[in-house]
Amino acid sequence: IFQVDDHAIKFFIQKDLDEKVIEQLQKNIKRHGGRIEAKVPLQGFLLINPDTEEGQRLIDCWDTPDRPKRNLVPPTFVDACLDAGKLIPQVFRRDGVSLRINIHSCITGSLIDHLTSCILHSGGRVVNGFADVVVADEDWPGFQSLVERFDHYQNKYVEGIPWVEECIESGVYRNTPVVKKNFGGRIAGSRRTDFTVEDDQYLAGYIAARLPDQTMRGRTGNKLYQDLCSKLDLYPWAQRHPWQSWRERYKNNVPRFRKLINAHLALHPAPENGKGLHGFVR
Secondary structure, eight states: OOEETTEEOEEEEOTTSOHHHHHHHHHHHHHTTOEEESSOOSSEEEEOOTTSHHHHHHHHHHSSTTSTTEEEEOTHHHHHHHHHTSOOOOOSEETTEEOEEEEOTTOOTHHHHHHHHHHHHTTOEEOSSSOSEEEEOTTSTTHHHHHHHTTTOSSOEEEETHHHHHHHHHTOOOOOOOEEOOOOOOOOOOOOOOOOHHHHHHHHHHHHHHOOOTTSTTTTSSHHHHHHHHOTTTOGGGGGSOHHHHHHHHHTTHHHHHHHHHHHHHHSOOOTTOTTOTTEEO
């Protein structure tokens, strides 16, 4: 089980784990073809307890983009592999780093422990705060609102419970795709004054992030600017003007804004998967 192309997979075991736990891990790893390393290997697995100070230190030290081939998993990973009869793929990793996955509070009971084990054994980290993915119950009444809260983030996702095992079974980490919505027509608005250079930069950056392609409909529609002013926690600068004024500001200065937007895109290209773009939904 613990071999790849007839080469032993290397394991480092957190040194302050219980002695009996370490002894059993060493026995099982060696029996099934693996190799124990006294130091963290260039490529292999680190068996850690993330709930300990030492485990957290190892995460901070080794779970980084410049050290992409070290997989950090709990000690139970070994038995999980033996039960599965194979090396469990590390699907919940991106750019060489463990994905931070939050299990939403709408999920309760034994399902929390089950999801936690699945995520940890497959390379992810379960966190309470900032996360790359939030897993929630799609039957929970607030699920769609949660999805909409994350709609403006290009690298944060909300997924349903089945998503965890679907990724594991397929051996591939992928998020629920977004699809393009149709936009309504345009309506006129009243022009506002007293815009500043800073206002224009903020607006250009917002449009670059949400509608980078100038051929897409929506830059002069209502929804783009209504979204802007409905999410003041993300865009506090937007409270300086009503959404109609932001729309008119762009509409009446399109050539200049296109140059500003292109300058933003040169520094921050649009994501290929459409995440975070205006008009793309689950």
